[in-house]
Amino acid sequence: MQLTRRGAIALGAGFAASLALPLRATAATEDAIAAFTGGAEVGEGGLSLTTPEIAENGNTVPISVDAPGAASILVLASGNPTPGVATFNFGPLAASQAASTRIRLAGTQDVIAIAKMADGSFVRAANTVKVTIGGCGG
Amino acid sequence: MISRRDFLQASVAASAIYGVSGYGNWSKLAAQQVLTQDDLLQFDTFGNVTLMHITDIHAQLKPIWFREPEINLGIGAVNGLPPHVTGQDFLDLYKIQPGSPEAYALTYTDFTSLAKTYGKMGGMDRVATVINAIRADRPDALLLDGGDTWHGSYTCYQTQGQDVVNVMNALKPDAMTFHWEFTLGSDRVHEILAGLPFDALAQNIFDAEWDEPSENFKPYEFYERGGTKIAVIGQAFPYMPIANPGWMFPEYSFGIRDQRMQEMVDEVRGMGAELVVCLSHNGFDVDRAMASKVSGIDVILTGHTHDAIPEPLVVGDTILIASGSNGKFVSRVDLDVRDGKMMGFRHKLIPIFSDVITPDAEVSALIDEQRAPFKDQLEEVIGQTDSLLYRRGNFNGTWDDLICDALLEEREADIAMSPGVRWGPSILPGEDITREDLWNVTSMTYPNAYRSEMTGEFIHTIVEDVADNLFNPDPYYQQGGDMVRLGGMGYKIDVSKPIGERITDMVLLKTGESIDPAKTYVVAGWASVNEGTEGPPIWDVVESYLKRKGPIQLEPNTSVKVTGA
Numbered sequence: 001m002q003l004t005r006r007g008a009i010a011l012g013a014g015f016a017a018s019l020a021l022p023l024r025a026t027a028a029t030e031d032a033i034a035a036f037t038g039g040a041e042v043g044e045g046g047l048s049l050t051t052p053e054i055a056e057n058g059n060t061v062p063i064s065v066d067a068p069g070a071a072s073i074l075v076l077a078s079g080n081p082t083p084g085v086a087t088f089n090f091g092p093l094a095a096s097q098a099a100s101t102r103i104r105l106a107g108t109q110d111v112i113a114i115a116k117m118a119d120g121s122f123v124r125a126a127n128t129v130k131v132t133i134g135g136c137g138g
Numbered sequence: 139m140i141s142r143r144d145f146l147q148a149s150v151a152a153s154a155i156y157g158v159s160g161y162g163n164w165s166k167l168a169a170q171q172v173l174t175q176d177d178l179l180q181f182d183t184f185g186n187v188t189l190m191h192i193t194d195i196h197a198q199l200k201p202i203w204f205r206e207p208e209i210n211l212g213i214g215a216v217n218g219l220p221p222h223v224t225g226q227d228f229l230d231l232y233k234i235q236p237g238s239p240e241a242y243a244l245t246y247t248d249f250t251s252l253a254k255t256y257g258k259m260g261g262m263d264r265v266a267t268v269i270n271a272i273r274a275d276r277p278d279a280l281l282l283d284g285g286d287t288w289h290g291s292y293t294c295y296q297t298q299g300q301d302v303v304n305v306m307n308a309l310k311p312d313a314m315t316f317h318w319e320f321t322l323g324s325d326r327v328h329e330i331l332a333g334l335p336f337d338a339l340a341q342n343i344f345d346a347e348w349d350e351p352s353e354n355f356k357p358y359e360f361y362e363r364g365g366t367k368i369a370v371i372g373q374a375f376p377y378m379p380i381a382n383p384g385w386m387f388p389e390y391s392f393g394i395r396d397q398r399m400q401e402m403v404d405e406v407r408g409m410g411a412e413l414v415v416c417l418s419h420n421g422f423d424v425d426r427a428m429a430s431k432v433s434g435i436d437v438i439l440t441g442h443t444h445d446a447i448p449e450p451l452v453v454g455d456t457i458l459i460a461s462g463s464n465g466k467f468v469s470r471v472d473l474d475v476r477d478g479k480m481m482g483f484r485h486k487l488i489p490i491f492s493d494v495i496t497p498d499a500e501v502s503a504l505i506d507e508q509r510a511p512f513k514d515q516l517e518e519v520i521g522q523t524d525s526l527l528y529r530r531g532n533f534n535g536t537w538d539d540l541i542c543d544a545l546l547e548e549r550e551a552d553i554a555m556s557p558g559v560r561w562g563p564s565i566l567p568g569e570d571i572t573r574e575d576l577w578n579v580t581s582m583t584y585p586n587a588y589r590s591e592m593t594g595e596f597i598h599t600i601v602e603d604v605a606d607n608l609f610n611p612d613p614y615y616q617q618g619g620d621m622v623r624l625g626g627m628g629y630k631i632d633v634s635k636p637i638g639e640r641i642t643d644m645v646l647l648k649t650g651e652s653i654d655p656a657k658t659y660v661v662a663g664w665a666s667v668n669e670g671t672e673g674p675p676i677w678d679v680v681e682s683y684l685k686r687k688g689p690i691q692l693e694p695n696t697s698v699k700v701t702g703a
Contacts, residue, residue, distance in 0.1 A: 056379040
């Protein structure tokens with residue numbers, strides 16, 4: 001029996017398999033960031049990204065982003081085969097610049113958000129979300 | 139202005155006990171003459187508020203033996219800090235006499251001999267006596283239960299938690315939070331909650347469908363005590379659907395959610411709370427990390443990781459209390475709250491020596507009433523042991539060695555896996571093993587002993603994954619619990635490495651050969667979180683093994699080599 005990391009197959013009556021090793025950010029992630037920022041410098045602060053530390057279910061992970069004053073927010077799952085998740089655009093009449101959704105994660109990886117602020121500057125936030133087989137509680 | 143430090147008056151309860159020395163060469167009688175109930179309960183009432191904390195009872199209504207861990211490694215910033223201090227180091231740190239009652243209660247050192255000297259610990263009828271004595275001293279003391287209460291025994295399983303609910307209700311707690319309770323299934327949890335005469339608190343239990351706070355659990359409750367407005371915020375175990383079978387409570391989502399914790403603290407402060415208490419089942423390291431991120435909590439009553447720490451740990455302006463498990467201890471925390479501020483505290487971790495503390499007659503009778511219908515089943519002797527049977531420790535314990543041996547033989551497997559749970563009392567050498575004893579270390583609602591084929595690579599993935607749940611340097615990524623116990627397989631672990639690099643040199647013990655990543659092995663285990671797991675309940679597997687084997691003799695387990703600590 002061969003079990004590839006990508007397989008993520010539940011094995012018989014035993015444990016649910018999942019990806020143990022953190023997935024590295026793909027080149028596609030760098031490309032998506034470059035396309036969004038046009039190569040501009042990316043700072044920090046003013047953008048909050050909320051994710052669970054450990055996903056209860058890697059197939060549907062709740063995330064939210066909030067960047068007061070942002071024009072748009074890019075969300076990437078850096079270790080997914082296709083890292084692009086969403087770009088949220090906020091019009092001038094938007095009451096808040098926040099959004100929530102659920103995303104699918106292929107394994108433990110960094111979720112990255114980049115906000116384009118009204119003045120054209122960029123800020124970044126990233127959290128590691130762990131996708132695990134599950135241990136056994138105390 | 140009185141500084142907080144001036145009032146830092148932590149004390150080990152048993153420090154009231156005098157003149158005990160030597161290494162367990164006291165007769166039980168002598169010990170009983172030294173230890174008195176009054177010594178254990180002695181406390182100079184302080185301030186205007188009293189909190190009583192019990193946690194992780196795991197349905198142990200009767201006194202038990204419970205050996206504390208020999209190995210409890212702390213990774214990263216918490217390396218060498220309590221609770222990651224054991225044995226002689228623990229005795230040195232807290233200036234405890236070797237061989238003293240507190241050494242027996244708090245460490246593994248010389249356990250068997252000290253156990254015979256000082257007797258069993260716990261028993262909810264003894265706990266009731268202590269609670270009543272504190273209430274006699276301060277009638278409006280708050281009693282808070284940190285959860286893992288309705289799980290862990292034969293009678294608890296057979297009554298779906300009703301036996302523990304009945305006994306706990308007699309103790310009249312004010313509030314409780316949760317973990318293993320959910321493994322009764324959400325329908326049963328809802329049924330018990332509907333009749334619960336105290337508050338069920340958890341700010342981090344959400345509706346899974348809508349990702350909104352669940353309406354079935356209040357995030358906090360206010361209590362007016364000693365002229366003080368106290369807010370108690372609940373924090374359930376954050377990783378319930380990951381560490382336990384999520385399909386048993388699919389309506390709920392959990393998580394640490396420390397941002398919401400901060401919002402709740404700010405909310406109760408805004409509503410006039412003068413004292414903010416967090417009743418938590420996060421686990422000690424997660425609570426310590428949370429205390430540094432969330433401001434405005436005065437006291438965190440910790441749970442989940444079963445640590446008993448004789449002094450509060452201070453993080454910023456927050457004190458952390460760790461009250462042990464299985465009914466071994468009750469924490470009493472007296473607080474001086476003035477002008478909306480906690481000015482000082484006095485603390486005592488009260489050890490429940492069952493031969494010293496008089497059982498409360500009413501609760502005693504109530505416990506016996508719960509057990510009566512199952513008496514014959516509970517008392518039936520199913521085996522004997524010549525070795526000390528215990529579970530606690532990061533890597534292995536003799537109880538799980540025995541369970542793994544049973545799985546290997548009864549299920550004809552190459553490798554056995556037993557979950558690294560921290561509950562389960564001990565058995566002394568020479569004692570009979572009753573059915574109750576066996577269920578105390580195996581009772582759960584997903585007990586099926588599976589038999590499955592796994593590749594060497596997949597086994598490595600599992601062991602790495604569990605290791606990261608325990609040894610990730612960021613406590614927020616830890617789930618508590620200990621390493622999965624392996625039978626039939628040895629390995630090396632470097633706990634300082636990242637995931638994927640900790641586990642090396644996996645060996646199949648019966649042949650001495652290295653585990654081949656591509657080869658398939660027969661693996662037997664239990665407590666799978668997967669729905670539809672097939673196989674006999676683990677207690678049947680072990681009972682049949684015990685009856686076949688005769689007295690159990692276990693050699694020290696040297697199959698796990700640990701480095702990097």
